[in-house]
Amino acid sequence: MTTIAVVTLSGGMDSCVTAAIARESHRLALLHARYGQRTEMREEKAFRDIADHYGVGRKMRLVIPAPHFSFIKGSSLTDAGRMIPLSMPGKGEVPSTYVPFRNAFILSAAVSWAEALGARRVFTGITEADCSGYPDCRSAFVDAFNRLVAAGTRRGSRIRVKAPLLRLTKSEIVRKGIALGAPFHLTWSCYLSKGPEACGRCASCRLRLKGFHEAGLPDPIPYSITPQEVTRGI
Amino acid sequence: MTTIAVVTLSGGMDSCVTAAIARESHRLALLHARYGQRTEMREEKAFRDIADHYGVGRKMRLVIPAPHFSFIKGSSLTDAGRMIPLSMPGKGEVPSTYVPFRNAFILSAAVSWAEALGARRVFTGITEADCSGYPDCRSAFVDAFNRLVAAGTRRGSRIRVKAPLLRLTKSEIVRKGIALGAPFHLTWSCYLSKGPEACGRCASCRLRLKGFHEAGLPDPIPYSITPQEVTRGI
Numbered sequence: 001m002t003t004i005a006v007v008t009l010s011g012g013m014d015s016c017v018t019a020a021i022a023r024e025s026h027r028l029a030l031l032h033a034r035y036g037q038r039t040e041m042r043e044e045k046a047f048r049d050i051a052d053h054y055g056v057g058r059k060m061r062l063v064i065p066a067p068h069f070s071f072i073k074g075s076s077l078t079d080a081g082r083m084i085p086l087s088m089p090g091k092g093e094v095p096s097t098y099v100p101f102r103n104a105f106i107l108s109a110a111v112s113w114a115e116a117l118g119a120r121r122v123f124t125g126i127t128e129a130d131c132s133g134y135p136d137c138r139s140a141f142v143d144a145f146n147r148l149v150a151a152g153t154r155r156g157s158r159i160r161v162k163a164p165l166l167r168l169t170k171s172e173i174v175r176k177g178i179a180l181g182a183p184f185h186l187t188w189s190c191y192l193s194k195g196p197e198a199c200g201r202c203a204s205c206r207l208r209l210k211g212f213h214e215a216g217l218p219d220p221i222p223y224s225i226t227p228q229e230v231t232r233g234i
Numbered sequence: 235m236t237t238i239a240v241v242t243l244s245g246g247m248d249s250c251v252t253a254a255i256a257r258e259s260h261r262l263a264l265l266h267a268r269y270g271q272r273t274e275m276r277e278e279k280a281f282r283d284i285a286d287h288y289g290v291g292r293k294m295r296l297v298i299p300a301p302h303f304s305f306i307k308g309s310s311l312t313d314a315g316r317m318i319p320l321s322m323p324g325k326g327e328v329p330s331t332y333v334p335f336r337n338a339f340i341l342s343a344a345v346s347w348a349e350a351l352g353a354r355r356v357f358t359g360i361t362e363a364d365c366s367g368y369p370d371c372r373s374a375f376v377d378a379f380n381r382l383v384a385a386g387t388r389r390g391s392r393i394r395v396k397a398p399l400l401r402l403t404k405s406e407i408v409r410k411g412i413a414l415g416a417p418f419h420l421t422w423s424c425y426l427s428k429g430p431e432a433c434g435r436c437a438s439c440r441l442r443l444k445g446f447h448e449a450g451l452p453d454p455i456p457y458s459i460t461p462q463e464v465t466r467g468i
Contacts, residue, residue: 062305068298068343074350094388100349101342104386108339109302115334116308136386144378144385151378152338152370154328 002027004060005121006114008106011046012189013182013208014125014165017173019050020182021164022123029060029117033106035099036070036078042188042195049186064109066102075099077191084191086201089133095203097191103136104145107161111149114159127165127173139166170211178217185220197224236261238294239355240348242340245280246423247416247442248359248399251407253284254416255398256357263294263351267340269333270304270312276422276429283420298343300336309333311425318425320435323367329437331425337370338379341395345383348393361399361407373400404445412451419454431458 005026009015010033022028032047034040044063051061069078076082076096089095103126110122126137135141142163149159165173177184189208190198198205200223209230212219223230239260243249244267256262266281268274278297285295303312310316310330323329337360344356360371369375376397383393399407411418423442424432432439434457443464446453457464 062302064302065299066343068296069346071296072347072350074346098388099346101346101383101387104382105339105342105346108335108342109300112303112308112333112335112339113306116306135388138385141382141386144382148338148375148378148382149335151372152375153335154332154369 003121004029004114004117004119005123006031006110006117006119007123008032008110008125009047009050010125011043011050011187012125012204013177013184013187013211014127014173016050016184016187017177017180017182018123018125018165019054020177020180022121023054024180026121027060028054028056029062029113029119030056031062031064031106031110031113033064033066033102033109035066035102037099038077038080038084038192039188039190039194042190042193045195046186046188050183053183053186062109062113064106066105069099069102072100084202086203088203088206092133094133094135097203098134101136103134103141107145111153111159111161115153115157120158120160122159122161124161124163125165126163127168129167129169129172139163142166169214170207171214174211174215174217178215187221193224197222199223200225200230237355238263238351238353239357240265240344240351240353241357242266242344242359243281243284244359245277245284245421246359246438247411247418247421247445248361248407250284250418250421251411251414251416252357252359252399253288254411254414256355257288258414260355261294262288262290263296263347263353264290265296265298265340265344265347267298267300267336267343269300269336271333272311272314272318272426273422273424273428276424276427279429280420280422284417287417287420296343296347298340300339303333303336306334318436320437322437322440326367328367328369331437332368335370337368337375341379345387345393345395349387349391354392354394356393356395358395358397359399360397361402363401363403363406373397376400403448404441405448408445408449408451412449421455427458431456433457434459434464
């Protein structure tokens with residue numbers, strides 16, 4: 001029998017490619033967090049669409065509510081009173097879109113589920129190469145998290161968190177996804193727009209578009225700016 | 235100005251004493267998780283009562299929903315189809331009431347809040363001395379969690395998780411709480427009863443009663459068994 005892997009799936013391109021990688025060798029259990037970001041409903045649609053695409057049934061999908069991220073007002077992603085930056089962050093700078101310790105929260109839920117399922121793998125799309133500057137997207141974070149899992153779960157559960165994109169650039173992630181037939185057309189990365197078109201201007205859109213541009217491939221999702229504006233913005 | 239500490243407050247005796255300790259040197263921010271345990275509403279009442287007792291306002295209280303713990307069916311505490319054990323677990327055994335990786339999940343939310351508040355301390359009532367046998371209640375877990383916090387939060391946030399009861403026995407916790415005027419009468423530890431009386435028979439009641447008994451002090455909450463039965467059960 002194929003073993004199960006829990007995959008944290010935001011619905012963005014990185015987590016979609018991560019699911020495509022996990023699926024090569026595991027049965028998927030998909031976890032999504034509803035954490036009060038502006039594009040919450042659009043991201044959840046992407047999660048559902050990708051789960052449908054891979055034929056993942058209801059019992060293997062888990063959407064967790066995380067309304068405290070709005071309550072604590074720690075990020076421009078979740079606090080309607082703050083602006084989403086349209087420029088890329090400077091080197092070593094933590095952008096205002098950083099949601100404090102969010103990945104630890106989501107991965108903890110994923111490990112709980114893995115332990116209950118008897119699954120030994122949790123996959124996350126964390127990447128530090130074409131980096132957002134988030135402290136919880138670094139290899140040191142993943143390593144520390146794995147030591148926590150070893151210390152805090154049942155002896156013998158042997159759960160490991162895998163971050164297969166950790167050292168890949170965005171264009172390498174695009175190529176990897178294409179090679180695996182990842183459904184990029186179903187993904188959503190934009191920080192600002194709730195659809196149907198992505199803004200093409202926020203830091204997340206720009207990082208994504210740069211990845212497709214450098215890979216020499218078209219991004220299949222619609223943007224509200226022209227292809228010329230897209231190229232200029234990269 | 236007094237600095238803020240985030241305290242994870244289940245509403246049980248350990249977390250209540252932890253709040254009493256934190257309050258000696260900090261302003262309290264209280265976090266509670268609603269994770270689908272049988273006694274959820276009663277525990278949340280204990281949380282509210284203790285928060286009221288300490289005069290903690292609405293903005294410094296945070297209740298997080300965690301319905302996935304029921305969904306994943308990983309524990310007899312959250313799965314109505316399973317029995318709550320009435321005997322104490324054997325040495326080295328993980329009891330069925332263990333909720334997989336729950337403390338990592340709750341502490342992650344607490345650290346998120348601390349980072350947003352600029353607080354440098356998170357307090358938890360984790361104790362390993364009179365131990366429940368839970369893997370996420372050990373000093374190795376707390377140490378690993380602190381390394382994760384250092385790796386996964388903003389440089390300079392300097393958040394530390396403190397577990398002041400880690401090496402105290404239940405009777406030492408009782409004495410500590412009495413010394414600090416902790417409102418034990420407002421706490422709830424029972425795994426089974428939703429109130430107004432605790433069962434006195436589940437593992438959590440027995441550990442609590444043993445603590446008060448050994449400290450030579452009466453437990454101020456009502457039990458549905460007689461004092462004689464209580465003493466026999468210890």
